[in-house]
Amino acid sequence: MNTVTPEPLAEKILRGVGGPENIESLTHCATRLRFQLHDGAKADQAALDALDGVMGTVPQSGDRFQIVIGGAVAGVYSDIMNLPSMSAAGAPRPQSDADVKAEIRAKGRGRYAWLDNFFEYLSDSFRPLLGVLLGASLIIAIASMLDAFGVVDFRSADKSATWVFVDSMWRSVLYFLPIMVAYNAAKKLKIDPWVGASVMAAVMTPNFTGMIGSKTPGVTTHTNATLGTTESVAHVFGLPMQLNDYGGQVFVPLLMVALLALVYKGLKRIFPENVQMVFVPFFSMLIMIPLTAFLIGPMGIWAGNGLGTGLSWLNGHAPIVFAIVIPMLYPFLVPLGLHWPLNALMLVNINTLGYDFIQGPMGTWNFACFGATAGVLLLSLRHREKDMRQTATGALAAGLLGGISEPSLYGIHLRFKRIYPRMLVGCLVGGVIIGILGGVNTKAFAFTSLLTIPVFNPMIKYIIAISAAFFTSMALVYFSDYRTKDERAAVNAERDAAEAAARGEIPAQAAPAEERELVTVGAPAATATATATGTSTAAGSTAGTAPVTEAPAAAEAPVATGPAVELAAPVAGRVIGLGEVEDPVFASRALGEGVGIEPADGRIVSPVDGELITVADTGHAFGIRTANGIEVLIHVGIDTVQMKGEGFDVRVESGRKVSAGDLLAEVDLGAVRAAGHPTVTLLTVLNTAEMSSVEPHTGQDVVAGAPVVTVRR
Template sequence: MNTPTPGALAEKILSGVGGSENIESLTHCATRLRFQLHDGEKVDQATLDALDGVMGTVSQSGDRFQIVIGGAVAGVYSDIMNLPSMTGGATPRPQSDAEVKAEIRAKGRGRLAWLDNFFEYLSDSFRPLLGVLLGASLIIAIASMLDAFGIVDFRSADKSATWVFVDSMWRSVLYFLPIMVAYNAAKKLKIDPWVGATVMAAVMTPNFTGMIGSKTPGVTTTTNATLGTSESVAHVFGLPMQLNDYGGQVFVPLLMVALLALVYRGLKRIFPENVQMVFVPFFSMLIMIPLTAFLIGPMGVWAGNGLGTGLSWLNGNAPIVFAIVIPMLYPFLVPLGLHWPLNALMLVNINTLGYDFIQGPMGTWNFACFGATAGVLLLSIRHREKDMRQTATGALAAGLLGGISEPSLYGIHLRFKRIYPRMLVGCLVGGVIIGVLGGVNTKAFAFTSLLTIPVFDPMIKYIIAISAAFFTSMALVYFADYRTKEERVQANAERDAAEAAAGGKAVVPAQTVAADDRELVAVGAAATATGASAGTVAGAAAAAGTPVAAGEAPAARKGLELTAPVAGRVVGLGEVEDPVFASRALGEGVGIEPSDGHVVAPVDGELITVADTGHAFGIRTANGVEVLIHVGIDTVKMQGEGFDVRVAAGQKVSAGDLLAEVDLGAVRAAGHPAVTLMTVLNTADMTSVEPHTGQDVTAGTPVVTVLR
């Protein structure tokens, strides 16, 4: 499989989504291209899914569309934006009144469109921060490992200036997260993102936070004797304002920006365009900073604390239920991008409780996911699947070292339906273990990878749970396979064909073989030819030995004789109505117009393939000659009706043994030619394959001579 050049992939993606004129906006995250389209109906999703370099696609309401690329997404995004047709970027095209009305009606019909918009708002507010959050989590992991090995006391209250500085490297991300979230949220709602960031920063300045617990005039601090907590209230303009440290808060900026968007757009309607740059930001700040400090900030803190308290209650009162629900839920949330709200709660827990109890159970889902990928990798090595081996290796590295599951999900798991049920068993096993052992906490926001194991406490419980999840999923996927039996046969045949081509033999691509004949290629290394195309098989056979006409003696050289599988008139493959057989794409051989439906083995050997429908049989002889017997043309469509199969795959047969009884009348009544075809699939490996045509024969009469 040849991966297209970056530019070619960009052009194909652009064409698949309906061209540049159909793109309203295009962004990307860590693994996905995210399109807002004018008309989602113009997307050719099947073509996009088939592209090399595309892991999968996700269609969403509101003409939103995602294309999963993986780690190379930034490069593909850049290639698309640099295409000539994308000059100036993707901008909304003018819409007619009718189109505007139709769009409004369409949104009204989408009962869950508001829910999609809500989660899209949450996701796009956090998604661009993925890189810095991952970077911070790895810094924490390194420091925690040093602490675990006794090199430095990471939790000490009197750390040296060196480690205080190291702390600032990761705390910068978590503390100033509200400003970053506010910027992204404002950008998502298409208002000035710097206004959103400024409003949030106003309540995080040293001037503001310095009032907490201080003796500043107008500030009163009370202590709750029962809980041991203190609360500061400032009297500003005669009004009480609860003081909070908003570092690490995520609900406050999300609530604030949602209201800011309304204020900002309202101000734009009030002020003339030539003065908007000055007065819209000015009045937005003048209105929203007090609103945030007096109302939205305390409400956001309350909401976050309330959700965290509720989950904490569940974790404390039903820990097994909690530990099972989290890992079983994540496999369905992540593909839809709906996992960010839970990630936000993790940050709230760390900020309010000083620790988080969600990430431990969540880690078992991640490692179950990575275990399933490891199972696929082992199978790809066993079956010599180069492309899948590369995909699985990259996905496993991204998971185990970075804690990122999307490459595994979109590159592998969602493509093969057999993986998910087995992966969920791993999630269940890991969740049960964490629940039974009493839960796992962490004091840091960390992507669950091998590198971040030391940040979890108790670490040994966490290791046991994620190991069980990983190896359970890996074993189930490996021993059950991620492909069905039929898919495995076809995949192995295509692999053999590719290997034969790499060895200098021309092969017939699987896509050129009729769908009902693909399973037949699995009998051997695939249909091969010695020339530049499938049609040269006949030429190779002719060069090695001229076909023998009726009445002539077989070639003098001793060879393997293939006998007629049915009685009837022997004809050359060029005379049959099937273009695949006629072109010798499935090897040299003969066709027999049958006079009865008694089908027998033409040679001694092992039955490698027996079609469930009874229309085809593959036999491999002791010295490696691969013979195909195909009864009728397109008879697979009969679904076995009229075919009484007497053998099974893996069975040893001798020449003359009964393979099947076929009702030729039923075949002809169904409109299918009854000609029975017999070919040598690995003709290219033979010195010669000599058909003896133009004669009437009984079953068991030699009709093909094969020389190794």
Template structure:
């Protein structure tokens, strides 16, 4: 069952992207919601970034928009799709020929639109396979650990049937990867994915691969004495066709589907709709299977081998340069989704060279990333930051156990500018060690996590490199902090206020319960019943005599500090405010005021400790140490200062009634936010009582809260 909180997040995301009418389609990957919008300019990026549960946003050309959620993405996607307004799954609208041409011209104006489309094609061809690739890498890791402990010879040619079967569990993913990639690529290009899979499967059947090196009539095999390699050529219909084993190849299906999409869509224009189901797949297969076997397949093999050989040359002739470049490159490729081509090259290396040399240096980047997250986690524990502790714990677990960096990147690193430079130092240290020690290889495609360490060779060199990367980043982040001194002081102040308010509320409830047990309600005089309600024992029972209400019989000396209304309007209790933080008194006791105008004044004499850059909040410390928060509207921080004319600055002394800001309430309402202005006493826990006076219409400057110490 979905919780109200998750449903609220889904609704807010839907509003943030411009509503269901602005959504053409919605999909998701391992960490991100991926929107295709009708008009990308309608997405409110600032408002979406400010949502709890959203790690970040990534606008792209062509009206594409990504929202990074993290591990909970599937649940949020489900919540959005289950909203009544999304029952149609988006709102694609029919377009005229002129509109289609205009849209294509408009998208073509983006300087890098073609590049975005290219990398989106690569990414979406691989991304859905993330789960099975991770599963295969963990099976390899387990087998490698058993091999390291001498339980089984993982690489022996004469393994038992049991271990041959275990091999098939992970080889199934890597060998049939071309078929899976072809399916996804065809789906991305909006053609029948099963046609793409079928074309690729045709050159991977036992009938086709069985001709390699065989004595089948029409097949000739030649051996290169110098290189020790053999090559088989089959003469089909009198034409020479180079035979290759396409298992594990990725460039071949990517090239093939790109051409298949042109053929498939061209055939759909040729045949009437009532016969397309039969003839479009038929002619697509008839054209593309020979095209793949004779031309695209060999071209893909050559292209992949060429890239792999080039990188291998760089790794062999300048290993230190290679080992440094890879981990320093990844932190910038992954956030943009541009790392998938390198992943494809890793698979090519394994299939052509028998090993891969990219994943070793890449591990330095991953563990530097996780080390930075560990530094944030240690700081969040030290400074008692509950939300950040939860975020960092989940991100670190996903990284160390799954090798997934997105939760760390979008949940933490990209939000705090101080982290990236420190993380890059860890990448540099780890990569440098890999290069100096002569490189690290692996014979398997594996996500770089703690569980997959045994697949790397030499393992001890790999452990030294990733440990150095991890602890370098962790130490730099921990000892220099990921927040500036000013940010740390502000965050810690807010934390202290919230903790004090929580303790005060808990103490008040406990004392009230104790008083209710020892003094029956009917025996408490009417004028003292309010004392029990605020958590103070009545004077007759020996409780604190200083705590009390503004009622009759209170000595003048005990009247306390009167806080004035910061705005004119109707005074309401915090329990009536549509904000769970204020309503729970987590930020102290106080009042809400439904403002009659946007003229905001100081509620007391004192010093302005904080003035929000967006103009929506002010913190004042009075001469007697009372800390007062004035907060204009709910969630108005998302307006980024629009409609807020601030007239003061932090550090200034103010008197009751001094002008703090002029607010355009109409702009606040037009933006969809509540205008209710809140005033609370942040250090309520230090007071004997904080007494709101609600249910009245007041002018600015009229007393609305009494504070007794």
């Protein structure tokens, strides 16, 4: 018997607002999805109101549309944004690792566009090769481990056919790397990538490389007595051509494609569009293959050798400086995508010197990075942070087993500014140890992970350095935390609420603190009134809406069992009922019973003794929990979240204990009015459903501190 999978709420909402193509932007606050639609008339309000999980809808002017979800809004928002069909929408997405990377790279842009473009060209030519380079790296690591345990002589010149074949599995990537780089570079410069690959392949064919050191007519070979190297020169069309094995070279394809792009685009301007497919690739190859063989190839070899020689000199004459500079530099190069040029030099060193001396110090940066992630993981276990535990576990596994730092960087480190300084200390410690011990080399290009440790020599020095880097970063992050005290207090409070909800003690507020307009602990108000929200709202505007039917906070109020608690007015002014408020969400009591106050001034004070669970970054909302569990929301103005804090001078921070009458904020009411927002200040009891009664006292003018709501548990 076939079962039908229920359609997710996110897809139903998406269909109800007119599909992804009707969405211009989407954000959310504490309880609502806020859509900016291309055409508000396409939203099916009745269908949306009828959905389980939707507490109400609020059409607004300017094609804006709100859907009230309640505490689970962040999860629904995330589900909507992750739908494949949302690629057709203009909505901004939650920050992914790639978004963080792009943001960091944008911040790193300097005054000179040509320099930024140059580094982007280098980075984008290598970045798509990450997977195959990692695969080859792990194959090398496995072979090196077998060599270390004496199973096979990995470096023997007379290995069996089996191990020659195993060699080909990783050498295929490194040897043909120039062709792959040429393809990516051409794609980056928006020309036919196969032309770039073909030009590079022409000087790597067996016919071409077979002339090196051969007795082919027209080829002469001589030995450089000074350098001890053998050079072959072929005379082609009467012109001397230096022969080189371009396997593993990276500077040659980068130089070649840069010139190819000029030739290719120039030819496209010359030939009519209907013959470009034939003649542009033909003439591009006819011009660029000889230029590469005669000029660009030798120049690239010289450039790569020169850079490698310079770094080798620094490593030989100031090894401690070199060993410190490399790991301290990488944490800033990787987020900007500028580390690939150094990786290219590693390949050049292996091809020219037979070994590389950069990867050893670089490994201390990687393990300092992984150590910081381990510190975050330990903290997430200690504080029972489920989401961060999952993120850190995946990032740590990718790092320790694959040598990939990006999940740690973009998923964690760049999002918490306290991590980087602590990680840099680990980099410094590891680099100093490498320098003092005399450096570490490797004869293979390998991603620095636990599996590739055997490819480094001397192995024991490398293990000491990366261990020191790892545990230094881990300890610093763990003992000083990656969150501030205020952030930790807020996150732990939310965790406690979620755990209490899971035990059935209180309903949960699902949205993460950093993603919500306001984080509160406990339940939204009783949902018996949810369907009232938006049902009496005129389409297209919240101003002048029909009155919303007021419903009791709980269908059956229990008998009063405790003493009355008086909630004071947070601001001086005229007290009105929630039914008179222009926001249907508050008017429907979806966020609890309470009052509205038309403020006489902008001094906002605490209405009760308690703890500030959350202070909105924008300063327009405050959540307070009393000692006996009453949860109070103070919300200044309607839709003032859109002001992004302008006109709000906040005087408190999350986690602080406050007494009734303490100043929370000073608000420029003139600025609020100028921005087109009502100034009415709301005071509601969020967990009204848990109370025996919540009695508002309306129709009076009050001073701040006067009782306006009576609550009994």
